[in-house]
Amino acid sequence: xxxxxxxxxxxxxxxxxxxxxxxxxxxxxxxxxxxxxxxxxxxxxxxxxxxxxxxxxxxxxxxxxxxxxxxxxxxxxxxxxxxxxxxxxxxxxxxxxxxxxxxxxxxxxxxxxxxxxxxxxxxxxxxxxxxxxxxxxxxxxxxxxxxxxxxxxxxxxxxxxxxxxxxxxxxxxxxxxxxxxxxxxxxxxxxxxxxxxxxxxxxxxxxxxxxxxxxxxxxxxxxxxxxxxxxxxxxxxxxxxxxxxxxxxxxxxxxxxxxxxxxxxxxxxxxxxxxxxxxxxxxxxxxxxxxxxxxxxxxxxxxxxxxxxxxxxxxxxxxxxxxxxxxxxxxxxxxxxxxxxxxxxxxxxxxxxxxxxxxxxxxxxxxxxxxxxxxxxxxxxxxxxxxxxxxxxxxxxxxxxxxxxxxxxxxxxxxxxxxxxxxxxxxxxxxxxxxxxxxxxxxxxxxxxxxxxxxxxxxxxxxxxxxxxxxxxxxxxxxxxxxxxxxxxxxxxxxxxxxxxxxxxxxxxxxxxxxxxxxxxxxxxxxxxxxxxxxxxxxxxxxxxxxxxxxxxxxxxxxxxxxxxxxxxxxxxxxxxxxxxxxxxxxxxxxxxxxxxxxxxxxxxxxxxxxxxxxxxxxxxxxxxxxxxxxxxxxxxxxxxxxxxxxxxxxxxxxxxxxxxxxxxxxxxxxxxxxxxxxxxxxxxxxxxxxxxxxxxxxxxxxxxxxxxxxxxxxxxxxxxxxxxxxxxxxxxxxxxxxxxxxxxxxxxxxxxxxxxxxxxxxxxxxxxxxxxxxxxxxxxxxxxxxxxxxxxxxxxxxxxxxxxxxxxxxxxxxxxxxxxxxxxxxxxxxxxxxxxxxxxxxxxxxxxxxxxxxxxxxxxxxxxxxxxxxxxxxxxxxxxxxxxxxxxxxxxxxxxxxxxxxxxxxxxxxxxxxxxxxxxxxxxxxxxxxxxxxxxxxxxxxxxxxxxxxxxxxxxxxxxxxxxxxxxxxxxxxxxxxxxxxx
Numbered sequence: 001x002x003x004x005x006x007x008x009x010x011x012x013x014x015x016x017x018x019x020x021x022x023x024x025x026x027x028x029x030x031x032x033x034x035x036x037x038x039x040x041x042x043x044x045x046x047x048x049x050x051x052x053x054x055x056x057x058x059x060x061x062x063x064x065x066x067x068x069x070x071x072x073x074x075x076x077x078x079x080x081x082x083x084x085x086x087x088x089x090x091x092x093x094x095x096x097x098x099x100x101x102x103x104x105x106x107x108x109x110x111x112x113x114x115x116x117x118x119x120x121x122x123x124x125x126x127x128x129x130x131x132x133x134x135x136x137x138x139x140x141x142x143x144x145x146x147x148x149x150x151x152x153x154x155x156x157x158x159x160x161x162x163x164x165x166x167x168x169x170x171x172x173x174x175x176x177x178x179x180x181x182x183x184x185x186x187x188x189x190x191x192x193x194x195x196x197x198x199x200x201x202x203x204x205x206x207x208x209x210x211x212x213x214x215x216x217x218x219x220x221x222x223x224x225x226x227x228x229x230x231x232x233x234x235x236x237x238x239x240x241x242x243x244x245x246x247x248x249x250x251x252x253x254x255x256x257x258x259x260x261x262x263x264x265x266x267x268x269x270x271x272x273x274x275x276x277x278x279x280x281x282x283x284x285x286x287x288x289x290x291x292x293x294x295x296x297x298x299x300x301x302x303x304x305x306x307x308x309x310x311x312x313x314x315x316x317x318x319x320x321x322x323x324x325x326x327x328x329x330x331x332x333x334x335x336x337x338x339x340x341x342x343x344x345x346x347x348x349x350x351x352x353x354x355x356x357x358x359x360x361x362x363x364x365x366x367x368x369x370x371x372x373x374x375x376x377x378x379x380x381x382x383x384x385x386x387x388x389x390x391x392x393x394x395x396x397x398x399x400x401x402x403x404x405x406x407x408x409x410x411x412x413x414x415x416x417x418x419x420x421x422x423x424x425x426x427x428x429x430x431x432x433x434x435x436x437x438x439x440x441x442x443x444x445x446x447x448x449x450x451x452x453x454x455x456x457x458x459x460x461x462x463x464x465x466x467x468x469x470x471x472x473x474x475x476x477x478x479x480x481x482x483x484x485x486x487x488x489x490x491x492x493x494x495x496x497x498x499x500x501x502x503x504x505x506x507x508x509x510x511x512x513x514x515x516x517x518x519x520x521x522x523x524x525x526x527x528x529x530x531x532x533x534x535x536x537x538x539x540x541x542x543x544x545x546x547x548x549x550x551x552x553x554x555x556x557x558x559x560x561x562x563x564x565x566x567x568x569x570x571x572x573x574x575x576x577x578x579x580x581x582x583x584x585x586x587x588x589x590x591x592x593x594x595x596x597x598x599x600x601x602x603x604x605x606x607x608x609x610x611x612x613x614x615x616x617x618x619x620x621x622x623x624x625x626x627x628x629x630x631x632x633x634x635x636x637x638x639x640x641x642x643x644x645x646x647x648x649x650x651x652x653x654x655x656x657x658x659x660x661x662x663x664x665x666x667x668x669x670x671x672x673x674x675x676x677x678x679x680x681x682x683x684x685x686x687x688x689x690x691x692x693x694x695x696x697x698x699x700x701x702x703x704x705x706x707x708x709x710x711x712x713x714x715x716x717x718x719x720x721x722x723x724x725x726x727x728x729x730x731x732x733x734x735x736x737x738x739x740x741x742x743x744x745x746x747x748x749x750x751x752x753x754x755x756x757x758x759x760x761x762x763x764x765x766x767x768x769x770x771x772x773x774x775x776x777x778x779x780x781x782x783x784x785x786x787x788x789x790x791x792x793x794x795x796x797x798x799x800x801x802x803x804x805x806x807x808x809x810x811x812x813x814x815x816x817x818x819x820x821x822x823x824x825x826x827x828x829x830x831x832x833x834x835x836x837x838x839x840x841x842x843x844x845x846x847x848x849x850x851x852x853x854x855x856x857x858x859x860x861x862x863x864x865x866x867x868x869x870x871x872x873x874x875x876x877x878x879x880x881x882x883x884x885x886x887x888x889x890x891x892x893x894x895x896x897x898x899x900x901x902x903x904x905x906x907x908x909x910x911x912x913x914x915x916x917x918x919x920x921x922x923x924x925x926x927x928x929x930x931x932x933x934x935x936x937x938x939x940x941x942x943x944x945x946x947x948x949x950x951x952x953x954x955x956x957x958x959x960x961x962x963x964x965x966x967x968x969x970x971x972x973x974x975x976x977x978x979x980x981x982x983x984x
Contacts, residue, residue, distance in 0.1 A: 059075060060141075061179065062604060062622065063179065063546055064606050065558070071644065073176075074756050076100070078169045080194075082874075083166075084979055085940060085942070090239070091123075092108055094163060098872075099821070099841060100842060101127055102891065103129065104128070104129030106968065109346040111967065112345075117133065118157055120378065124157065127186040128187065128758070130185060130186040130815065133155050133183065136181075136182075139190075140191070140192060140193060141190060142456055142542070144160070146460060147160050147460035148430065148536070150534060150589075151671050151674065152592075152671065154666070159350055159374070160372075160432050161352075162352045164235075165220065165235050167194045172187050173187050173739075174187060175640075176640065177660035179624050181626065182598075186760065197223065197233040200221070201221065202220070205977070205980075206978055207976065208977075210973060213244040213972070214241065214242060214248075216239075218240070220235060220237035221235065221236050222234070233355075236351075236352065237352040238352075241345070241347060243343045244344045245343060247341065249344065249971060252344045254279040255281050256277050256279060256953075258917055258953055258955045260914060260917070262913040262915045263912075268910050270330060280956065282338065282385075283419065284333060284334075284385055284420060284421035284516070285333040285515055288416065289314075295317060295514075296511035297317060297318050306322060306327050320333070336421055339383050348377065350375065350377075352372065353372070362441075366439070366441060367439055368438055368439075368440065369437050373432070375429070375432075382424045384421065384423075384424035385422075386419070387585065389415075389416070389417045419514075420508065422468070426467070427465045430461070431461045433457075436456045438454025440454075451544070452545075459535065460536040463533050464533075465530070467527070469528060470584040470585060471497070471528060472491070472583055473494040474497055478502075483505075494577075494580050506522050528577060530575030530578070532572065532575050535570075538568050540565060541565050544560055554608035555618075557606065557607050557608070559605050561602070561604075562601070563601045567596070568596055570595070572672070586676075587674060591672045592671050594666050598628055603626075604622070604623065605621075607620065607623070617648060617649060618644075621643055621644075622656075632664060632669060638661055641658065642654070643655050643656070649745075652742070652743040655739060655740045660734070662733040664731075668730060668809045669730060671724055674723040679718050680718070680719060685772075685780075686705075687712065690708075691709075697781075719801070720804040721807050724808040725808070726809040733763065734762075737761075740757045742754070750829075751827075754822075755822050755823075756820070756821045757819075760816070760818070764811040771793075778790040811852075814850045816849075818846045819843055819846075820842070823841075834878045835875070835876070836876050838873075840872050841869070842869070862894055864895065864920050866894070870890060873890070881932055884929075885930070888924055888925070890922075891924075891969070893921055893922045894920050895920075897918045897919065900918060904916070923951075924949065925949055926947055926949075927942060936983045936984070939980050941979075
């Protein structure tokens with residue numbers, strides 16, 4: 001499920017957007033944005049508008065200016081003041097904790113060691129669990145260009161936008177491709193930066209956890225000047241998050257089996273040599289030889305008979321994890337300082353500079369520009385494993401194989417595999433440039449129309465060092481069956497080495513090397529670091545105009561029309577050893593290089609149908625359509641119809657239905673021959689099929705190839721997994737989104753409620769089908785072995801090992817997602833001050849994915865990576881200059897038992913049926929804060945995770961560093977925060 005989510009790389013009652021907890025302003029229409037436009041109208045400091053005039057604004061989801069905020073689609077607005085009292089200083093945290101996102105897996109800095117879209121250190125947001133690539137990000141109403149490193153750059157990286165420079169965020173909770181184009185499948189997030197700045201403001205933010213690790217610091221300054229014919233403003237932001245190491249929290253320091261006796265309910269985990277429950281953090285420092293797992297003995301330790309190695313050549317080694325011998329498990333070498341010092345949360349530093357300006361060329365024409373530079377410096381620290389294998393004469397069982405009986409670096413004289421850990425990780429530097437230059441204004445036609453035409457250019461320029469890595473040819477040279485090192489290993493001498501640098505090889509089975517202690521000569525010979533480079537350019541020209549066409553009895557018909565011409569280019573150049581495929585034990589990729597372009601035209605209408613009738617205060621219909629012509633796959637058309645029906649002043653119904661699409665990302669088209677490795681048992685349906693397989697067709701087809709029913713792939717190396725882009729074979733994803741809701745605003749109280757049902761139906765999802773799925777579909781197909789799936793892999797006819805699998809990007813899935821959003825907003829003025837309660841809840845009813853060839857979909861709804869309930873409850877009390885706030889984030893209970901089919905399984909390790917904890921408890925995270933605000937300065941202080949809520953634990957095989965995999969759970973723990981601001 002984690003793999004699936006990384007590929008999709010998918011209210012008690014929070015408040016509604018429009019009311020900030022720190023402002024006692026009068027109530028607005030539910031889902032109304034704060035008084036700022038996505039594309040600001042032409043205005044100057046002395047425009048002279050009267051207080052009674054209502055300014056027409058653009059709300060995310062439409063380009064038509066409106067004087068009210070009624071919309072067929074719900075729009076949530078999160079203001080900068082809300083972020084401040086919540087103690088949030090990072091844009092990704094602000095968006096990922098919204099209920100439209102918090103119930104699904106997100107890509108953030110908790111993913112050390114995982115392969116993610118955009119590369120390590122990237123942060124993105126996925127609405128409704130449909131994937132970051134199906135959520136469109138806008139910056140000031142304009143499509144934002146991607147950033148990141150590696151061959152899979154695609155989704156927008158939230159590192160680019162510092163939260164301190166943002167005025168507010170609008171989240172459109174519905175598909176909108178007919179308005180904004182590709183990727184707006186699950187919804188649209190419009191990030192609006194601060195503009196009306198007159199003077200200088202500085203801000204400092206910092207956190208201090210109860211226990212060290214994961215501290216955050218931020219400093220920013222903004223300055224601006226507004227004058228009679230324009231404005232100019234700029235800002236600088238510095239952000240740093242320090243690393244959180246595994247050892248710095250108890251729940252990540254010791255990853256336990258966490259299993260229970262199915263009969264008694266008692267923990268069955270074995271204890272370690274220290275008498276505490278055994279940690280299984282990182283298996284390393286051992287040898288598998290002669291059918292035994294062996295670890296070097298330690299002087300002064302007495303080993304039980306069952307753990308003692310046989311006579312020579314196994315003297316000096318103890319057996320561990322010996323099936324049926326519980327006393328051998330405490331000696332399993334799974335603790336490591338490398339694991340302890342690996343990052344649970346990766347460190348990052350960001351530097352951002354912005355400049356915006358506008359100048360009125362004439363009273364009706366303004367020239368404007370937006371410039372931004374952002375630099376991200378991120379890194380990860382992890383632990384890699386070296387599996388060094390020696391094929392030799394099996395003297396234990398006496399099976400001759402014409403190999404030598406000994407090896408200079410393998411003292412056992414039998415086929416052996418040593419497992420050694422080493423420090424791994426990576427570093428990334430990503431520079432992001434963005435520039436906008438445009439003209440906007442109005443002209444006196446049909447009562448006045450606004451227009452805007454601009455060009456935008458963005459470029460992500462990243463370098464990455466994914467070292468240290470191991471030379472594949474040198475690793476092979478060091479496991480020669482004849483000599484300690486050979487200059488002619490299998491596959492050739494790719495890195496131009498000479499064994500004279502290491503004439504005695506490496507003593508892999510020694511206690512020193514098994515513990516990861518390499519000499520300088522060994523390290524220099526075996527390890528290397530190299531740099532890759534990724535650029536992504538995104539440029540387009542767009543123009544549109546909006547105004548009123550004519551008047552009907554119910555009001556004016558609004559319209560907007562526009563065009564966009566866009567081109568994107570991706571170029572990822574891995575380092576030289578990666579290009580030569582000379583990297584051991586890690587996935588590599590070739591050059592990923594390609595481009596795509598699109599020409600689009602679109603239009604919108606807002607038609608007032610009825611007004612002032614019984615049960616029809618107003619009835620408006622919104623219509624929009626778009627035609628897109630992509631160079632890569634052709635033409636597509638999308639539409640959307642929305643209805644807004646005000647029955648009575650207090651009740652409003654809204655509904656919409658529309659189609660969306662997602663063009664194949666550049667990396668999905670051009671990914672350059674990526675290779676990785678998977679074990680035989682994890683992908684092969686013929687593995688031990690006599691005992692494990694229940695599908696009669698698979699059993700028959702495995703047997704037809706002469707594969708024994710007890711086939712265990714003994715001695716087989718991992719299968720090579722190839723992946724390429726699907727240029728010229730991929731089609732665009734298509735989807736249909738439906739939304740039906742009601743808004744209630746009673747006159748007897750300052751209260752608003754909205755209830756919205758959503759339904760997404762996505763077709764032709766682009767993803768890698770999965771190596772295990774490919775083999776399964778082949779062997780259960782009645783057309784075996786002529787099925788198309790059977791052409792995507794190769795099996796050795798003698799050994800039966802899977803040699804390789806072609807797991808490239810294809811259109812293979814359909815996804816169905818339904819649920820309910822409940823939002824309320826309540827305010828009460830008293831003699832003591834103003835109280836407000838804002839809530840937002842999301843219930844997901846269904847999230848079913850059907851892969852090509854499958855008759856039954858998998859329903860991930862309610863699983864531990866997709867809880868079916870999330871919520872936020874935010875209350876505040878404002879009295880004079882003081883504001884007291886209390887926020888509660890809610891994550892519902894979730895379980896994987898339905899997906900796994902059971903929660904009690906037999907265990908050879910424990911010799912009895914054991915119960916797996918496959919669920920996560922209902923979790924709540926509380927934040928308390930107090931704010932004091934004067935005219936030119938403010939101070940906010942508070943506590944995040946007040947009660948020190950720990951992430952829930954799950955049983956072995958399902959945890960990530962000992963805790964549940966959903967990365968919305970808080971790993972840092974209780975912490976103080978402070979935010980200081982001063983204006984001049």
